[in-house]
Amino acid sequence: MKVIKIDKQDFTSGIEKLADSYRLFGPVKEKESYAFQKLEKGQLPDFNFKNTRLSIKSVINPQSEVMFEYSLDEKQTDHHVMKEAKKDYSPRAIFGVRPCDGKSMVLVKPNFDTLEYKDNYWLDSYNCTTFVGLACNDPCSTCFCTSAGSGPFDETGLDVLLIDMDDYYIAKAVTSKGEALLSAASWDTAGTLDDVEDKKSKAEKKIKTSVSIDNIKDRSINEIHQASFWEDIAFSCINCGTCTYVCPTCWCFDIQDENSGKSGVRMRNWDSCMFPLFTMHGTGHNPRGEKTQRVRQRFMHKLKYYLDKYDQGIQCVGCGRCIQSCPVNIDIRRVCNIMNDYNYE
Amino acid sequence: MGIEPGRIHFSWVSSAESTKFVDVVKKVTSEVKALGPNKRFVKKKAKVA
Amino acid sequence: MIGYIDKIKEISKGLLEEKKVDMIIGFRKGTVPMINEPCVAKTSADVDNFVWDSSCGINLANYLTGRKEKIGIIAKGCDSRNIVNHIIENKINREQLTIIGVPCKGMVDRSKVKALVSSDIEEVIEKEDTMVISGADFEKTVKTSDVISKNCTICMHRNPVIFDELVAEEVDEQKDVNRYEDIDKIEAMDSGEKWNYFEDMFKSCIRCYACRNACPLCYCPTCFVDESKPQWVGKSQDPIDIWTFHFLRAYHCAGRCTDCGACVRACPMDIDVRLLTKKLEKDCFEMFNWEAGLSIDKRPPLDVFNADDPDGFIK
Known part of the structure; x- marks a missing residue:
């Protein structure tokens, strides 16, 4: 795969060129934080960010997404018929995808793309996207990607990895989709990876915290489920949806119909296993009625059920967003290490 | 919260005060009509992204 | 305010040892700077994990709702007022509670501190009236009173309004705010x-x-x-x-x-x-x-x- 050197001024002109053939998205500063947004004509992605508050999940799998539209107006020929909402799946490129978010796509895909069922909303959105990563030269203190199966220069799930070399970028094409984007931008000066290795090892050394999962892997679900530490872990939890919403690998949603006069939509919205309503049955019975059960569910799903089911590590990329945003300081690193180090007998 | 104050009226009218009731209704309708249709706090049909 | 912790621990241990309460709700050291985590102590050993500083902003009254145990709770001015609310609204009985009052000088606003520096804050060490903030390439000392939350800057009830024990002398209430x-x-x-x-x-x-x-x-x-x-x-x-x-x-x-x-x-x-x-x-x-x-x-x-x-x- 190609390795390209991009001078910073050529980067700007390349982005302008790409706007003709791609819908461009990238990090944009909003008040004090950064969010992925559609870039307007002439707007550049703002690379002065450490990480965005919400992951690229907010673009690929938006918080509220219309699936169908319908009319209840009997004068219309197609009344009372659910019609697929027409959406723009023309080529799209997301710039500034941190390696953790890139990796998250690989972890999330098996949920939406199974042999039996295909979630076309997610798949169409995913397939039309070229993921242009940006390596982390300067990870946050809450990052633990290196022990969560990723890393600050990880290419997994990306189509291109950009590395900021201060005066220029090195762009490493990871897939043919990525090569196509580089050509479309007329970025074609060959570069080398010679100085990248040094940047990479420096970045990796900056990551000081880690999680271990060897013991979680070997223990049975029941052993971990019934361990005595859950109540202590869950005590401070207020059962808001923050951790699940900021998480790049949390994928749950809820489907709602919204009517307005004689027409309406069927839409899906992010949902959270932290909410009691998430598991509430029509009968009024709630199998996860207590907060400890809900907190346990979140961590068991991420760190045990997923690990067992898909055999591709834990359902966590170590981005640290939930650690930064949790209103009561529940730290997944601490929880994971408690689960791993507990004396199961 | 950003709704024009003229859209909200409170009044206390006894069932015996028919003329007051008429006056209040006239005043409310004329003030609201003067403001025109309400544009704020109206939920629109969800957009297809 | 950082000097309160010894007294908090002493009172807490006493309450647990004398079996006056089944549990005490307090804070343990957070895993990231400027936020401590609410926790429960059921034994004297648990109490050793308690901390107290300007990163104990979370309102602990929130953890009392509907509980049946006999509870000791550490309460700042605002927590104590919410405990009063809880008692008035029948969410907890006064008799269940032993309130360990903490006079408060305000709790830190993490966003305010983060806005002062351009890189990631890795450690915050609190002194009597200052905080030393440090990261990979910087160290900065700020006056704690400059970085407390907006609501704390205008707080009129820094001292607990209801308590059974008080960990320190009352602080002066703010005037002319x-x-x-x-x-x-x-x-x-x-x-x-x-x-x-x-x-x-x-x-x-x-x-x-x-x-x-x-x-x-x-x-x-x-x-x-x-x-x-x-x-x-x-x-x-x-x-x-x-x-x-x-x-x-x-x-x-x-x-x-x-x-x-x-x-x-x-x-x-x-x-x-x-x-x-x-x-x-x-x-x-x-x-x-x-x-x-x-x-x-x-x-x-x-x-x-x-x-x-x-x-x-x-x-």
Whole structure:
């Protein structure tokens, strides 16, 4: 795969060129934080960010997404018929995808793309996207990607990895989709990876915290489920949806119909296993009625059920967003290490 | 919260005060009509992204 | 304030050893700077994990709702006022509680501190009146009083209003503070400006409900936004649904809000949700001379009717 050197001024002109053939998205500063947004004509992605508050999940799998539209107006020929909402799946490129978010796509895909069922909303959105990563030269203190199966220069799930070399970028094409984007931008000066290795090892050394999962892997679900530490872990939890919403690998949603006069939509919205309503049955019975059960569910799903089911590590990329945003300081690193180090007998 | 104050009226009218009731209704309708249709706090049909 | 911890531990251990309480709700050291985690101590050994500094902002009264045990609880001024609310609203019995009062000088606002430096804060060491903030390439000392939360800067009840033990001498209450500066600013706007202001304010809301769930007042078994029969509010990112949630929640707190700032502190998107409840707190103060949570013997203004209740809005 190609390795390209991009001078910073050529980067700007390349982005302008790409706007003709791609819908461009990238990090944009909003008040004090950064969010992925559609870039307007002439707007550049703002690379002065450490990480965005919400992951690229907010673009690929938006918080509220219309699936169908319908009319209840009997004068219309197609009344009372659910019609697929027409959406723009023309080529799209997301710039500034941190390696953790890139990796998250690989972890999330098996949920939406199974042999039996295909979630076309997610798949169409995913397939039309070229993921242009940006390596982390300067990870946050809450990052633990290196022990969560990723890393600050990880290419997994990306189509291109950009590395900021201060005066220029090195762009490493990871897939043919990525090569196509580089050509479309007329970025074609060959570069080398010679100085990248040094940047990479420096970045990796900056990551000081880690999680271990060897013991979680070997223990049975029941052993971990019934361990005595859950109540202590869950005590401070207020059962808001923050951790699940900021998480790049949390994928749950809820489907709602919204009517307005004689027409309406069927839409899906992010949902959270932290909410009691998430598991509430029509009968009024709630199998996860207590907060400890809900907190346990979140961590068991991420760190045990997923690990067992898909055999591709834990359902966590170590981005640290939930650690930064949790209103009561529940730290997944601490929880994971408690689960791993507990004396199961 | 950003709704024009003229859209909200409170009044206390006894069932015996028919003329007051008429006056209040006239005043409310004329003030609201003067403001025109309400544009704020109206939920629109969800957009297809 | 950092000197309080020895006394807190001493009192806590005493209560547990004498079996006066089954558990004590306090804070343990956070895993990231400037936020400590609420926790429970059931033994003297657990108490050794307790900490106290300016990163104990979370309102612990939120953890009392409906509990049946005999509980010791560490309470700042605002926590104590919310405990009073809880007692008035029958969410906990006074007899169940041993309140360990902590005079408070304000709790740190993480966003304020983060805004002072350009890189990641890795460590914060608190001294008596200052904090030393450091990261990979910097170290900076700030005055703690310069970085406390907005609501703490205008707090009129820093000392607990109800307690069984007090860990230190009371601190001086603040005088001559302009309690309603930010509210006055919004009140001075015309309706169009207000609309734009709130539109901008709620744009980034992700409906995680952290504000609601961190609030000690929000203990409804089913919140109106979670009702499905009937469904009062839509579930999507529609701005009107988002506003409906925030404004209605605020109204449910009228005459009850102590301005503890839990909602703002919890918000992952840094939305100043407190402005809504603060407006209602102001109205209650000006119209009914009422401040919530000061006495377990007084009923809140929205519970009672008085012939001289202000009614100027009725024409």
